Amino acid sequence: MATFAVDSKRQQMVATGVVEPVMEWVETAEGKRRPGDNQARHEDTGAPLWGVEVVYQSESWGRVSTESVKVTVPAREMPTPSLFSPIKFDNLVASVRVDRRNNGLSTSWEAAGIAEMSGAQAAPKAA
Secondary structure, three states: OEEEEOOOOOOOOEEEEEEEEOEEEEEOOOOOEEEEEEEOEOOOOOOEEEEEEEEEEEEEOOEEEEEEEEEEEEEOOOOOOOOOEEEEEEOOEEEEEEEOOOOEEEEEEEOOEEEEEOOOOOOOEOO
């Protein structure tokens, strides 16, 4: 898996207002993995993990498109970004891997916290 740092101040992102708890993954009796019933926590701080949905503009091979992704962030309380408002993250990274199901690329996004949210207060950063 390749991981890239993303400058959140240069990559404009807009929050959709959708925030969901990130669930722990569990292994089933059949040996498959699926989301469990417990909210995942940051391994260093123990803060709950949240998926903050954002949209941003991307260009690939000259084609511009809008991408929608969830950025995983640790926060003691659920972040509450305003609908379609600018958002910036601390230490934003994108991890890219080959998805074995379709041989395409899959990207996951993580950040240390929310740096700025328009129209709402950022939840306290995980200690």
